[in-house]
Amino acid sequence: xxxxxxxxxxxxxxxxxxxxxxxxxxxxxxxxxxPAPEEVILVIDHNTELEExxxxxFPDVKVIxxxxxxxxxxxxxxxxxxxxxxxxxxxxxDAIAEKxxxxxxxxxxxxxxxxxxxxxxxxxxxxxxxxxxxxEFLWVVGCSYTGLPKQRQEVRNVMGAACAFRRELFDxxxxxxxxxxxxxxxxxxxxxxxxxxxxxxxxxxxxxxVFIPEKxxxxxxxxxxxxxxxxxxxxxAEGLSKAYLATLVGxxxxxxAERSYVLRTLPIGVxxxxxxxxxxxxxSGLGRATAIIWGFACTVTGYVKARVSNSMAxxxxxxxxxxxGLNPKA
Numbered sequence: 001x002x003x004x005x006x007x008x009x010x011x012x013x014x015x016x017x018x019x020x021x022x023x024x025x026x027x028x029x030x031x032x033x034x035p036a037p038e039e040v041i042l043v044i045d046h047n048t049e050l051e052e053x054x055x056x057x058f059p060d061v062k063v064i065x066x067x068x069x070x071x072x073x074x075x076x077x078x079x080x081x082x083x084x085x086x087x088x089x090x091x092x093x094d095a096i097a098e099k100x101x102x103x104x105x106x107x108x109x110x111x112x113x114x115x116x117x118x119x120x121x122x123x124x125x126x127x128x129x130x131x132x133x134x135x136e137f138l139w140v141v142g143c144s145y146t147g148l149p150k151q152r153q154e155v156r157n158v159m160g161a162a163c164a165f166r167r168e169l170f171d172x173x174x175x176x177x178x179x180x181x182x183x184x185x186x187x188x189x190x191x192x193x194x195x196x197x198x199x200x201x202x203x204x205x206x207x208x209x210v211f212i213p214e215k216x217x218x219x220x221x222x223x224x225x226x227x228x229x230x231x232x233x234x235x236x237a238e239g240l241s242k243a244y245l246a247t248l249v250g251x252x253x254x255x256x257a258e259r260s261y262v263l264r265t266l267p268i269g270v271x272x273x274x275x276x277x278x279x280x281x282x283x284s285g286l287g288r289a290t291a292i293i294w295g296f297a298c299t300v301t302g303y304v305k306a307r308v309s310n311s312m313a314x315x316x317x318x319x320x321x322x323x324x325g326l327n328p329k330a
Contacts, residue, residue: 008085023093044066071178095121102164114208132290151213270289
């Protein structure tokens with residue numbers, strides 16, 4: 001048996017019955033962790049029917065409702081408020097964890113200064129990966145992408161599909177801001193984990209987040225996310241999210257990790273795609289190169305539009321109090 005010194009609360013947030021089978025598999029993968037978690041908490045985001053069904057289906061799970069604003073940030077904050085473990089691990093409701101996931105992330109959070117960790121997140125394609133879909137843009141479907149470290153390394157922020165934090169961190173810095181995060185609307189705003197990590201590093205001296213290159217999570221990618229239109233909307237939404245993030249935390253902090261990605265990873269991807277077409281006669285390489293250019297253009301469009309939009313007037317800087325739903329300790 002694997003041993004881990006920290007107790008772990010696994011939090012899964014769900015909002016729709018359309019993902020019921022995915023939710024069941026996510027919950028079962030959480031319950032199968034070795035060693036067993038302190039608790040598995042399923043937070044239902046303002047859906048009474050789903051809440052009643054979950055309470056009946058999962059007797060070994062703490063099913064609670066989101067007591068805050070509708071959306072992923074509020075649901076996560078509600079889960080944190082109910083958690084008892086010294087490590088809080090978040091698992092997407094359409095992700096599946098290997099049985100040693102929590103043991104690995106707990107071990108990573110043991111060294112001094114390390115307050116959060118995230119493993120490699122693999123796509124679980126429901127259908128075939130489109131030949132034009134570049135691995136540099138796997139973040140579009142919530143997975144680890146080309147450009148991330150190939151070995152254990154400190155990173156600016158974690159990815160949300162399967163991240164873990166020391167519970168005490170939320171007591172120090174508060175929860176996830178409601179200004180970012182999915183709300184079920186047509187445009188999927190994100191980056192709430194990034195804002196949280198940047199805020200944590202600002203408040204907690206020597207706070208570190210690490211990336212684990214272990215394949216511990218599989219994230220479902222349904223057929224509806226394998227279209228050019230979804231790719232376009234998701235890239236545009238990422239641009240909006242980065243603009244909102246930059247307004248909250250400042251451009252230097254908000255875009256520090258993206259510069260290398262834009263200046264190095266994407267150009268290499270374009271060249272590789274063209275080379276595949278020219279030298280290997282793989283015409284799908286041109287599709288991947290085109291998708292990289294198009295995805296970047298859509299992201300920039302979203303970013304520029306949000307920066308100049310009147311809707312930005314309501315955003316506050318990181319130096320102002322953020323509405324997070326958790327009260328940080330001074």
